[in-house]
Amino acid sequence: MKAINPLTGDLIKEYETLSSSEVSAKLERSERAFLSWKSLSYEERGAYLRRVSEVLEFRRRQLAGLMAEEMGKPVKAGMAEIDKCALVCSYYAEHAGQFLKQEQVNTDASESYITFQPLGVILAVMPWNFPFWQSFRFLAPGLMAGNTAVLKHASNVPGCALAIEEVLREAGLPADVFQTLLVGSSEVEEIIKNPIIKAVTLTGSTGAGMKVAGQAASLLKKAVLELGGSDPYIVLEDADIDLAASKCAESRLINTGQSCIAAKRFIVVEQVAGRFIESFKEKMAARKPGDPMDEQTEIGPMATVNLRDELHEQVQKSIKAGAKCILGGNIEKGPHAFYPPTILINVKEGMPAYDEEMFGPVASVIVVKDEAEAISVANSTVFGLGSAVFTQDLQRASKIAESMIDAGCCFINDYVRSIPELPFGGIKQSGYGRELGVYGIKEFVNVKTIYRP
Structure with missing residues (x-):
């Protein structure tokens, strides 16, 4: 896997991709991490996410430089992207508990309510154009909901993919709550097939979305897709x-x-x-x-x-x-x-x-x-x-x-952008499901009904 500087055409660095056995081992570790991560309170998970926000702000210039080198984003825009990632971490750290608070429902039962429980290990397939923001707008709500995650990032930004893992590690998150998988697109189907993966989210082209949607649907696994637009x-x-x-x-x-x-x-x-x-x-x-x-x-x-x-x-x-x-x-x-x-x-x-x-x-x-x-x-x-x-x-x-x-x-009278407070996603061939806001955090939870006569 090669990172090429789009300004000069020079090779930045070549990375070794993971073997199938190495991918399987990482998924097994992610599943074990889920068992302890889901047991933490929203306050405890929120404390980790707030530290992630702090690390992002501390490293904003360095991370922006990495984006500039690997995919050509001007560092000024890159620093704004990192600021946005820090914001989404803080936002869900503050609001996740309220968004996923159990909901009482009046029925003929003595008590009935809805509770929101994490699904497990989620696969994120992310693009190169906003290499940090696209990942963090899934990671922040996904982790706060109690899921763990593995990231298959675009092959031209491997340095950014590994940097995301470094940021979470530096913030002190427990081992294997989040892991980067350096693999090519051809490996995605086998990862989706692994029973450890409970759902998948993809941001990318309509063609890639159709392929992943079909693979997930054949196994009755949920997918959230944010695809192309005109x-x-x-x-x-x-x-x-x-x-x-x-x-x-x-x-x-x-x-x-x-x-x-x-x-x-x-x-x-x-x-x-x-x-x-x-x-x-x-x-x-x-x-x-x-x-x-x-x-x-x-x-x-x-x-x-x-x-x-x-x-x-x-x-x-x-x-x-x-x-x-x-x-x-x-x-x-x-x-x-x-x-x-x-x-x-x-x-x-x-x-x-x-x-x-x-x-x-x-x-x-x-x-x-x-x-x-x-x-x-x-x-x-x-x-x-x-x-x-x-x-x-x-x-x-x-x-x-x-x-x-x-x-x-x-x-x-303004231009479109995604912000933490509002749900984001499309219809038709732009995909389905929503990210961000209260709807985004509820995409990867089990909406469970509890009924007591």
Whole structure:
């Protein structure tokens, strides 16, 4: 397993992968750790999670540098990611006991109630784009619920995967409550088949999610899937155009555009399309690529050259089909994986820029006649993760957000992001289940009914 620097193309380090027997031994240790971990009180588990939060904050610059080196995230964004991980640990340390407090229910019994019990060892299959946040947004609620966990991380961020284990060990968590498994994707099915694994959570592509979902379902094991997205951002005729353009540019370029919930399709009513495109182009062009180790850099290289080339192919196919590139769209020479902020206009159905997820800093602008057409275009996708609507009529915005857009969330006059307090996830081919909030911690527990006559 090799870690390659996307800025230079150089090999950072090569890692030995685990054998099947080594994986089995780790799972057995995780199962033994579960027996003692689940017996701790929420207060005791919370004390460990608070120490994890402290270690993360102490090591934030070093961990951000590791992300920059392995997958190109600018260190400024990396430090913000570590801060968010620390926050989610503190959040669940404080609230898990209340979220999973037994619920009394009035029935014909003398007493009946619902209790929430951990399932056991959970497998997490996580991606490279937010190598710490994606893992901790499962780990914090999962561990606080009393489960133990094993992590199969993306193969291009092995250093980050091992660093997560180091952080938890440094915080003093009991041995084997959390373990990293350095294995390839081809090994996931055998891990899911192991009877020790009680459930699986995956964040990744729709294809990977379908495969894991089928494997888990064949064994009647629960899965939570957060998959791809082609998030629509609707800009209506009464929107604050400068605000909309700023939020849209910020969302499109989060993590160099490599985010499931980054804005992808910008659906603009024709009455304001010219003004929006002009402002949007200005704000996209202002973000310049640079060395991710430089704290002034806003956009780093993409995670791999292959991902950059796949994105460029989507752009070129869209242009050949009639789209017009008004910003970026070119690849500079060199070993790096940079791709410039790019805007495509005249985007129509049948183009990759319309139909597919563009996982990089490429924006697809789609001009529509009115609100009705905007909503129709927004929903004309196999995905349903995030969405946003921009209008100064808040009553109108709430109606659209609540009942007209098919997505797991809709933000009004702002860009989509995941935060500890709110449930996060999608519908359609963006997956199922929820992370974060009270719903996230209840995904991997046994909701058990207790009845006494």
